[in-house]
Amino acid sequence: MSLYRHWDALGSSLRHLVTHPVGSLMTLSVLAIALALPAGLYVLLHNAGNLLSAWEEQAQVSLFLKDEVSTAEAQALRAEIARLPGIREVKYVDKEAARQEFKQLSGFGDALDALEDNPLPASLVVGIDPTHYRPQQIQALVQRWSEDPRVDTAQYDLDWVARLQAMLDLAERAVSILAVLLAVGVVLIVGNTIRLNIMNRREEIAVAKLVGASNSFVRLPFLYHGFIQGALAGALAWATVVIGIALLQDPTAHLANLYGAIFRLRYLSPEQGGALVLGGALLGWLGSALAAQRHLRAIQ
Template sequence: MNLHLRLDALRNARDTLLRQPLATLLTVLALAIVLALPVGLFTALNNLQLLLGQWRDQAQISLYLHKDASAAEVAKLRDRVARGAGVVAVHYISREEALADFERSAGMQAAVDVLGENPLPASLVVEINPLAQSSADLDAQVRSWAKEPIVASAQSDLHWVARLQAILALGTRAVWILALLLALGAVLVMGNTIRLHIAQRRDEIDIASLVGATRSFIRRPFLYQGLIQGLLAGALAWAVVAIAILSLQGPVDRLAALYGTHFSLVGLRPAQGFALIAISAFLGWLGSRIAVGRHLDHTFS
């Protein structure tokens, strides 16, 4: 393909867009809004997953040990548990520490004095990232730990993890469906815009076809128009999402401070941002190709 012809087509597309700045701006804004909505929702889900991944103190498993477990056996078990999927930390709670915590939290000093001995076992408290694996895999992991010879019983309250994962899966599926519908909308918006440009240049296209211009020659400037507008819309959508993240960080900081923690919102990484621009450019090109193809089918038929 002659590079000169491509450059001429690119300049033609650029000049056409610049001659109609308001129409070009409105098209780019419409595409950017269509793209920013699903991308913003994906970013929100990603931040939610990051936030929930920090709730390690809410996803704990207690492994209660037999009284005759030796220190060496406990150390080996602790190492094996620490290598488990999604395990963030493993804390050993001795019988004495468990008793002290019990007395402080429950105010049961008198009852303990009556017993005359420490009835509480030593334990391993396992902190788990609730999103590191599926709830079924997590249950299987807990059951395998409970079968260890020195483990008397295992206690966990991780039903909320299964519910949380189901909610996130539902949200992700819904956002994907929305993204596909809005991508179709972006193609239709671009196709309609290009059809308007074709209608304005119908006489020029008819004359070019009569003097022997090929379909590729006629089609190329319109494809570049869609490509350029798609690129601009993708960049603008990236900027919109970044601005939204920055504007929400202040309220998030204030909310996190009420819970005694801190959480920084995460926007699109550079690779994700450039992928957004590339997808937007492709959608613009695709909408243009469909619109021009239908017109050329009629012209050359």
């Protein structure tokens, strides 16, 4: 098939989109929504994952030591833990340092000074590399340390992060299923659009076949039509996601600021946006190919 035929088919497809603006815009809008929904959810989940990673980087375990544990015993335990893989640092906080920190942070310094004895225990603050351990492994470490005879209580403050991560994993699986279902929907929508175009041009196609045109020759403009329609829908979906993230940017920054953090939502990267456009184009091509193959054979 000559290059001229491809250019002619491409031009025919573009002319059809331009000469039917209302119908084309409605179809593109539906396709764009179907593509933008999973893409937008993916971006939000990706941003949530980045936020969780930032929180997990602060993962610490506090080991409160028993009163009878000496400084030498505490330092020995500190050295044992520091030798474990994935441990970033182990900080020893003696009773007096704990007292001073509590006075600074709590505002109850006078009440603490009124006590004859320092009620605060010495502790070890263990910084854990979250990329080395999964949440279940961290829980196992905390359990093991809590059973040490020198440790009174082991406290891990990021249990909720592990639960939220599990929820995000579930949400990612749900978004993947939704993306597959909507991709099937895109194929069906494009296929139905191509079917209607074929029915509207039934007589023209029949005449072309009478003068020797093959099914592949007749099918080419419809393939281009579906491909272009899918690509335009992908580009529109990309723009929709960008606008949606931009509208959420300021409220998200304000919410993060209330918690003393700085966080900005990330947009789709150029590679991801290009993949969305290409994915829409391929889905459009697939829908048009299936519809053309089925309905062109029925026209004699």
